[in-house]
Amino acid sequence: GDSVTQMEGPVTLSEEAFLTINCTYTATGYPSLFWYVQYPGEGLQLLLKATKADDKGSNKGFEATYRKETTSFHLEKGSVQVSDSAVYFCALHSGGYQKVTFGIGTKLQVIP
């Protein structure tokens, strides 16, 4: 079945540091890939997505590229801010009214 593996946190960075959160997946077919963000006490928000190989999703300075050859969708940001502190979930959706499969979530803490 489908699965998503993402690095466990917490990840602690200083403000303006470079961020990478690794995510790899296994799936049948050609899934869409997503990064969701969950701020403390809140629900999920879609951060970015990519629907096919080599697509790059981007939003709010975050980027991730759909790499079919390495089955990866790593999240990156060049300069993190304190306000980026949250839990980040990598996820995949195989389409056709199938469930979304989530990674375990990576907590990011950005310190001033």
Added chain:
Amino acid sequence: GAVVSQHPSRVICKSGTSVKIECRSLDFQATTMFWYRQFPKQSLMLMATSNEGSKATYEQGVEKDKFLINHASLTLSTLTVTSAHPEDSSFYICSAEDGNEQFFGPGTRLTVL
């Protein structure tokens, strides 16, 4: 993008009571909705898939008599936690699919005392 709402956002109840959570797709029709549960510091786990006009499909290990799901219209699905106990305290999130993508609600935090 499409909007999915949940009500209530937070609920506190006594042990033994039942709690109903609503999930609505506000600007599209969703033949399929999903209910997820998130334990503290853990990922989201699918509980059940809800199809309009038919019985929900539950994931292995989820008690269908405990978590009643009704999908009476193309824009509304409800999850009722019956005879709630403290171990049912959790964050419940629904999603609705428009045929291409799933859109998530903001979640409902249930606390059972």
